[in-house]
Amino acid sequence: MGVVQRFRALDRSVQVLLGVGLLGALSLVAVLVTVVLAAVIGSFVLGVGGPVQETAPQANIVASGVDTNDDGVVEQVTVRHEGGDHFTANAVVIAVRDEQSPWERYDSDVGDSVVVGDEAVIPGVESGDRIEVRHTETNSMLVSYTVP
Known part of the structure; x- marks a missing residue:
């Protein structure tokens, strides 16, 4: 005997009771689905579920002046990745002197990523020049150095 035949064989009051119970269960599921959809859509509309903000690489970047002529004047600055996260070279x-250039301009040996041991050599600096290394994806300063 199938489900339909068993249902028809039940007393009329039992059929009504089962129908009401089934309808209540379906209504509860519909309400739960509606609440979940409203929460998801609302979070995106209000910006709660927006894109995750990038974090700056946790890298130890060190800048130092180099006196190439042994005359007591710094002629170039070396920026070196000494530890921590690697990061994309073009980032x-x-x-x-307010002129921004990619890391690759000063480090011809760099690959796609700047890793521990990579160095960028900035020639032709003068006393008072400020050298800044910035991560462009997060607009965060990795190191700042003023030529003595």
């Missing part, structure tokens, strides 16, 4: 700029 970092080096600013000298």
Whole structure:
């Protein structure tokens, strides 16, 4: 005997009771689905579920002046990745006298990523020049150095 035949064989009051119970269960499921959809859509509309903000790489970047002529004057600055996260080379700029250039301009050996041991050499600096290394994706400063 199938489900339909068993249902028809039940007393009329039992059929009504089962129908009301089934309808109540379906209504509860519909309400739960509606609440979940409203929460998801609302979070995106209000910006709660927006894109995750990038975080700056946690890298130890060190800048130091180099006296190439042994005359007591710094002629170039070396920026070195000494530890921590690696980062995409084109996501970092080096600013000298307000002119921004990608890391690759000063480090011809760099690959797609700047890793521990990579160095960028900035020639032709003068006393008072400010060298800044910035991560462009997060607009965060990795190192700042003023030539003595």
